[in-house]
Amino acid sequence: MPLSGGHSLPEDLYSADAVREIDRYVIDQQGVNGFDLMQAAAASAFRRLVRCWPEPGRILVLCGAGNNGGDGYLVAANGVRHGLDVDCIAVAPTEKLSGDARKAWQKSVGDGVKVLELADLNDVDVRRHIASAGLIVDAMLGTGVTGAPREPFAGIISQCNEAAAPVLAIDLPSGLNATMGTVAGDAIRADATVTFIGLKAGLFTGQGPEFGGDILFESLDTDDWASESGQKPRARRVDWHSVRSALPRRPKAAHKGRFGHVLIVAGDRGFGGAGMLAAEAAARTGAGLVTLATRPEYVSAALARCPSVMVQGLIHGSELPPLISAADVIVCGPGIGQGAWGQQMLQQVVASGKLRVLDADALNLMASRVAQPADNHILTPHPGEAARLLECEVVEIEDDRVSAAGRLRQMFGGVALLKGAGTVVAAEGVLPDIISGSNPGMATGGMGDVLSGVLGSLYAQLGDAHLSASAGAALHLAAADRASETRGYMGLLPMDVIEALSEVLAESERRSGGRTARRENGEG
Template sequence: MPLSGGHSLPEDLYSADAVREIDRYVIDQQGVDGFDLMQAAAAGAFRRLVRNWPEPGRVLVLCGAGNNGGDGYLVAANAVRHGLEVDCIAVAPTGKLSGDARKAWQKSVADGVNVRELADLGSGDAQRFIAGAGLIVDAMLGTGVTGAPREPFAAMIDACNEAPAPVLAIDLPSGLNATTGAVAGQAIRADATVTFIGLKSGLFTGQGAERGGDILFESLDTDDWASESGQQPLARRVDWPSIRAVIPRRSRAAHKGRFGHVLVVAGDRGFGGAGLLAAESAARTGAGLVTLATRPEYVSPALARCPSIMVQGLIHGSELPPLIEAADVIVCGPGIGQGAWGQQMLQQVVASGKPRVLDADALNLMASRVAQPAHNHILTPHPGEAARLLACDVAEIEEDRVGAAGRISQMFGGVVLLKGAGTVVAGGGAVPDVVSGSNPGMATGGMGDVLSGVLGSLYAQLKDARVATSAGAALHLAAANLASETRGYMGLLPMDVIEALSQVLVDSERQPGRRSAGVGGDE
């Protein structure tokens, strides 16, 4: 399973600038010596190193010119003092070091670290050190770099990524944007990242979800000072363990009328499965009633697959209003196409003004015409659909996923869920959420249809679009992770995730302090 440090990590995610300001506040306002703070960071990183790799073999530490390089020199010194075999390469010349970074280099040399200047190594020597390492420590660039790495860093990053040894990144994988998770050129693929002071938002979305590996956090005892510094988080990290409590316990006297009626409008010709996936996932996540409005030819297959849902075959949008009237929340878009049938269905849904989840072709239809903002809808674009909504290209979306989700919410209103590794939820009057973790098995058709059904169901039950969206995204990922334990990634199908949804919910219901709903209640 992809790791993200677990739910023991803090919730607040900060920009690179905000973390630097917190660091400056700790040093300038709280009187903590900067070099002492650097030594504490290095000690924390070394503890994580030996905990994750008790017998690392030969450790290669690659150091840059700034404080990130200083951290690296002190990690190397810790390793030497503990009897490990250590090679240390100054990727940036030590003559350029200043301040605390220079003190760190001097201390490492005094402690017996043999620091080699990259500029003095012969052709191929650096590659031989990398190839011979049992563990590589990346302390080259840190949070201060936003563009593509220059030489010699770019070549060193490529060599590390091609090496068989695992990589431990210090504070941030070199080449990754600490704020956005974007990669402009080369970037380290770390097996683990030890980060300090505050969690960087870029480690949890976009390329950061892959490049950072297992995220390990060392606060350096600055937790209280982070809030005192006045720096506001850019986003909030959520996962299923941290948010599942928003799903209330069910009364033993519960009945279906308490848990909402979800109408799924989906499945034009050739896309009948999309509606069924959305409707079944809504039923599996607790909706009291689920109705599927689809093409007539898909009625029998839908009932054969999931007889607990109600299915209506529609030829024209004029047949939809009675179904809309009975619903609490509408899910519209999966497989509706962009032809006349889909346009008619979306027009009726939007005109109703009812709470809704808009996905897939509903978003493409919105992007192709002037759409009125609404406060009570949930929009669920993938990066391509997000680019169409914002009239830009996908690269621009991926350069700043948190910002892109916020812009869509400002333009169209409501709550926006931007899919992808490190799903972003924006809107609803709160700081954006980033769903911690990713699962490569979800990169297949139909996963978004399952998500839209989950969101519709939770929206109907919780009555809060923002809470339902964050909880639904986290639940969806947790179910995919659970299903992957037996199905793997390559063979994972949307139906596997639907089956896992109920198991994730069962496990949550059985958590200490949560009473089982048991049996009882009527229809």
């Protein structure tokens, strides 16, 4: 299996149009020969190929008609020159090739690549080539395709996805929207994607993480020209590695009052576990004090589960203000329901004007009423809740997750955190953040409650809603990934993620603070 590009990837994420404009700027304004750039892309893709799969067996390269196909022909040529067993199929007729793509085809043939025309092969031949491949290179459809792939591409994509061989996608998996991360019909499910010039936003949110696999980046020495071209990123890529240094270091004279008091308002009848998960997650993420306000019948269970959390049983919203006054940040919503109890609790929280994280039923209650915008909250909807808040269909949210998060922020103020694969964080005056990575084990009840507790804890410690939202989402994912190493995906539970939070934080503390601590002790 290939190695993930991970935190070695750049931060800027671009639309497909922006990357094409950067490419045009490099060729037209900087005088870089387009075919030379294509050869550099193919050479770097081939280096990644042999690094990830040192013994690939028979390589099958599938080429389209545009520059993406040109890259593929040159990758095939690199393979032949290095003595590898390479088959190459022109899925689009070579007679339709023009410009640099045609030059690439001609060079590959000149270098000894035997290019087979798809039109000359019957279905049995095609299936045989795909089934016998040790590695498939997808160079069929590039960033210019926005709708569902047509035949013959659709059929080839389906056969590749059914094959046992791993797939390396060139620049973008065929069928994936490079800007939005959507898939209109079907798309190549790549094990790895080597992408060029600029990272495409669609690889990191929506269905991008599902189809792109491990993302490998090659700038082709155009880094400086990307900014000179005038093209602006669509979003910023964030992972735990990039934000973990923002967490406050704990001085040796620290006391609990320095790290915030988080109030968790959660857990109407039938949903007591939601509050316990959020409260324990807040405690595990470093909050100095955590109080859980929940139904009285859950007090004993909550204390048994996490005795470091203070727990108060409330029957009516009028009992909440004293707890609110003592808190720095309030997390409201997990399991509060949409009945009278939850309504009373949310009313008190909103009326207080305190920093707050609103999740789950707090968002559903907001959607059913005219909500007033505020600058001091973090909203954490999943796509269904986001659709209710924006009064649209879920498909509209998923069709453009970055824009949907921006609309949520514009309508309701504060920071909007749109959950899902490639979580999007939108705040005023800055690029949206896309949290890099995904974890299918998180698709189970209670994971959002854990995230709410993490966000509340970081908000109390940092006081910055945007930073807290992005760092919290990245930490939550990193903990889930850590827990999955031993638990797998199918059996992953929210409690496993809570336990892994302390492991991830401990590792970050060792990386950032170990030497300083030793120097303070006179050891170094």
